Amino acid sequence: xxxxxxxxxxxxxxxxxxxxxxxxxxxxxxxxxxxxxxxxxxxxxxxxxxxxxxxxxxxxxxxxxxxxxxxxxxxxxxxxxxxxxxxxxxxxxxxxxxxxxxxxxxxxxxxxxxxxxxxxxxxxxxxxxxxxxxxxxxxxxxxxxxxxxxxxxxxxxxxxxxxxxxxxxxxxxxxxxxxxxxxxxxxxxxxxxxxxxxxxxxxxxxxxxxxxxxxxxxxxxxxxxxxxxxxxxxxxxxxxxxxxxxxxxxxxxxxxxxxxxxxxxxxxxxxxxxxxxxxxxxxxxxxxxxxxxxxxxxxxxxxxxxxxxxxxxxxxxxxxxxxxxxxxxxxxxxxxxxxxxxxxxxxxxxxxxxxxxxxxxxxxxxxxxxxxxxxxxxxxxxxxxxxxxxxxxxxxxxxxxxxxxxxxxxxxxxxxxxxxxxxxxxxxxxxxxxxxxxxxxxxxxxxxxxxxxxxxxxxxxxxxxxxxxxxxxxxxxxxxxxxxxxxxxxxxxxxxxxxxxxxxxxxxxxxxxxxxxxxxxxxxxxxxxxxxxxxxxxxxxxxxxxxxxxxxxxxxxxxxxxxxxxxxxxxxxxxxxxxxxxxxxxxxxxxxxxxxxxxxxxxxxxxxxxxxxxxxxxxxxxxxxxxxxxxxxxxxxxxxxxxxxxxxxxxxxxxxxxxxxxxxxxxxxxxxxxxxxxxxxx
Ligand code: IVH
Numbered sequence: 001x002x003x004x005x006x007x008x009x010x011x012x013x014x015x016x017x018x019x020x021x022x023x024x025x026x027x028x029x030x031x032x033x034x035x036x037x038x039x040x041x042x043x044x045x046x047x048x049x050x051x052x053x054x055x056x057x058x059x060x061x062x063x064x065x066x067x068x069x070x071x072x073x074x075x076x077x078x079x080x081x082x083x084x085x086x087x088x089x090x091x092x093x094x095x096x097x098x099x100x101x102x103x104x105x106x107x108x109x110x111x112x113x114x115x116x117x118x119x120x121x122x123x124x125x126x127x128x129x130x131x132x133x134x135x136x137x138x139x140x141x142x143x144x145x146x147x148x149x150x151x152x153x154x155x156x157x158x159x160x161x162x163x164x165x166x167x168x169x170x171x172x173x174x175x176x177x178x179x180x181x182x183x184x185x186x187x188x189x190x191x192x193x194x195x196x197x198x199x200x201x202x203x204x205x206x207x208x209x210x211x212x213x214x215x216x217x218x219x220x221x222x223x224x225x226x227x228x229x230x231x232x233x234x235x236x237x238x239x240x241x242x243x244x245x246x247x248x249x250x251x252x253x254x255x256x257x258x259x260x261x262x263x264x265x266x267x268x269x270x271x272x273x274x275x276x277x278x279x280x281x282x283x284x285x286x287x288x289x290x291x292x293x294x295x296x297x298x299x300x301x302x303x304x305x306x307x308x309x310x311x312x313x314x315x316x317x318x319x320x321x322x323x324x325x326x327x328x329x330x331x332x333x334x335x336x337x338x339x340x341x342x343x344x345x346x347x348x349x350x351x352x353x354x355x356x357x358x359x360x361x362x363x364x365x366x367x368x369x370x371x372x373x374x375x376x377x378x379x380x381x382x383x384x385x386x387x388x389x390x391x392x393x394x395x396x397x398x399x400x401x402x403x404x405x406x407x408x409x410x411x412x413x414x415x416x417x418x419x420x421x422x423x424x425x426x427x428x429x430x431x432x433x434x435x436x437x438x439x440x441x442x443x444x445x446x447x448x449x450x451x452x453x454x455x456x457x458x459x460x461x462x463x464x465x466x467x468x469x470x471x472x473x474x475x476x477x478x479x480x481x482x483x484x485x486x487x488x489x490x491x492x493x494x495x496x497x498x499x500x501x502x503x504x505x506x507x508x509x510x511x512x513x514x515x516x517x518x519x520x521x522x523x524x525x526x527x528x529x530x531x532x533x534x535x536x537x538x539x540x541x542x543x544x545x546x547x548x549x550x551x552x553x554x555x556x557x558x559x560x561x562x563x564x565x566x567x568x569x570x571x572x573x574x575x576x577x578x579x580x581x582x583x584x585x586x587x588x589x590x591x592x593x594x595x596x597x598x599x600x601x602x603x604x605x606x607x608x609x610x611x612x613x614x615x616x617x618x619x620x621x622x623x624x625x626x627x628x629x630x631x632x633x634x635x636x637x638x639x640x641x642x643x644x645x646x647x648x649x650x651x652x653x654x655x656x657x658x659x660x661x662x663x664x665x666x667x668x669x670x671x672x673x674x675x676x677x678x679x680x681x682x
Pocket of ligand 1: 084085086117118119120121122123124177178230231258292311314316
């Protein structure tokens with residue numbers, strides 16, 4: 001134990017902790033910060049610095065939110081009061097029945113006072129505070145016994161580490177709430193996981209639960225999670241008369257509470273407010289699947305009691321799911337850039353959650369077989385949040401016998417040539433080099449933002465130029481002339497000139513963008529960048545062998561085979577020569593890292609550093625470089641790892657958005673060692 005530091009230091013630390021916790025509350029609970037992130041960072045660093053020098057850390061110090069080591073397993077926690085679940089009401093009539101039941105049990109004719117609030121779709125958590133300090137956080141588990149997830153819950157910035165503010169501080173209190181994830185953050189997380197080849201979460205609820213039930217708190221810390229507190233477990237040293245009292249106390253004590261709550265007398269008023277919540281549902285950034293109705297008066301709640309696992313004084317009105325029933329009029333195949341034929345259903349248009357849905361992808365032909373989807377079938381279609389609609393199931397009872405199953409196509413819907421299906425693959429593919437659908441997609445891909453970035457060459461214009469025979473291949477883009485464009489219906493003087501200018505500008509691409517634009521099978525943005533890092537110029541790839549590509553870390557067999565096939569095909573090489581020598585493309589490659597092949601176990605990997613690490617930034621950079629890696633100052637799509645220390649900055653957010661993996665300093669050191677033993681680890 002370090003000695004207690006002098007009075008002034010303690011006071012300074014107390015003041016900084018108080019200030020930082022207040023700003024955290026303004027930012028994460030009220031969503032209304034009063035200082036900038038940079039000012040916050042400055043205060044945080046100052047506190048961290050004094051804490052380190054003095055060894056004096058308050059139990060509610062924000063520096064304690066991060067940095068806990070990973071666990072082997074979670075400890076079990078018994079809840080002092082069981083965590084109950086809720087009964088459901090699926091219609092307004094069922095809400096009226098709920099109200100009737102309550103009146104009957106309470107033997108009263110008078111209108112009951114209820115609270116109505118949104119139901120959060122996340123993970124239920126109990127927060128135990130002792131003498132005002134967060135003592136433990138646990139999951140619901142089976143209601144009686146859950147798991148100790150304190151270290152993870154601490155990383156959620158809206159969870160108070162100490163009960164502060166205006167409210168009275170009880171001896172002990174169990175506060176219940178839901179940890180959830182915003183839809184935007186959920187989608188970003190899934191995009192990142194998809195990029196890294198990890199399984200995606202089915203919905204924000206699973207994502208929130210998966211993020212909390214992590215043995216390594218740094219994973220939880222990297223996810224954006226929120227809390228909404230809605231109830232109470234055991235308490236000592238404080239009394240609340242009503243649910244709305246409890247909510248006021250929670251708000252005064254800086255706890256986040258549900259976005260909307262209303263006290264309503266009488267069931268018709270309840271229903272009216274439920275309607276409001278249902279209408280507002282789409283505008284919330286999070287998923288809610290219903291409204292929770294509670295008898296406001298705690299003494300009445302006690303009188304009503306509990307029925308098996310559910311309180312009699314509350315119910316959850318379930319919103320209409322974002323589902324609809326419609327009929328499949330047709331199933332067609334659409335041909336992508338690589339020739340993969342993806343089936344999609346055309347529906348009798350149906351309104352679901354305020355949007356008209358008339359088609360949806362069926363993913364692949366195996367899926368059609370698995371769900372036994374036929375043309376003419378009545379199906380349930382679901383649209384969750386902003387997610388694209390999908391067919392949930394077939395209503396088989398509605399079958400008339402006239403429905404037609406659709407065989408896997410034998411011919412391409414766009415060019416009629418015979419399709420192939422590789423062994424073990426679900427994809428059906430058109431391999432014709434002249435398939436117009438593929439050619440159009442390839443041209444669009446070439447011109448796309450991630451490729452040559454030719455503004456004005458979107459889907460519609462590609463279609464038009466293709467149908468007029470002006471572009472039959474992406475190379476033809478560079479043969480276009482303004483006069484040709486001016487003859488087309490969609491072009492005027494200005495738009496034609498703009499397109500010509502954009503085409504001219506695209507003639508100076510980065511090698512990585514150019515390689516991506518070529519649309520070589522399995523060469524996405526990431527692989528293209530990797531190639532650019534390893535090859536000084538395009539010509540160095542000509543006649544490249546499969547083995548050579550396989551020798552580059554992170555390249556797999558499929559990728560190596562596709563790249564070497566492409567660069568050993570004389571037609572392709574001739575085409576590249578024409579692009580460079582005739583059309584005047586000037587390809588530059590700032591990504592190339594000289595000498596990166598020889599150095600060490602971090603060859604080919606780019607690192608960015610953020611936050612406070614156990615070693616100075618310079619030392620960490622030298623460590624990376626000494627092992628053949630590259631240390632860069634800015635996170636980009638080409639970054640392989642973000643080395644994250646305590647209190648990471650905006651780089652972490654950027655890395656998450658781009659799907660860049662994060663590792664701690666310790667993991668970096670381990671990585672260097674492991675990769676020495678097994679160089680093909682990544
Ligand atoms: S009150 C006695 N209020 O829904 C039950 N629960 O399906 C106390 N939930 O286990 C729950 N939002 O995890 C309550 N505003 C809210 C809620 C809510 C979400 C969850 C909670 C509960 C589950 C029941």
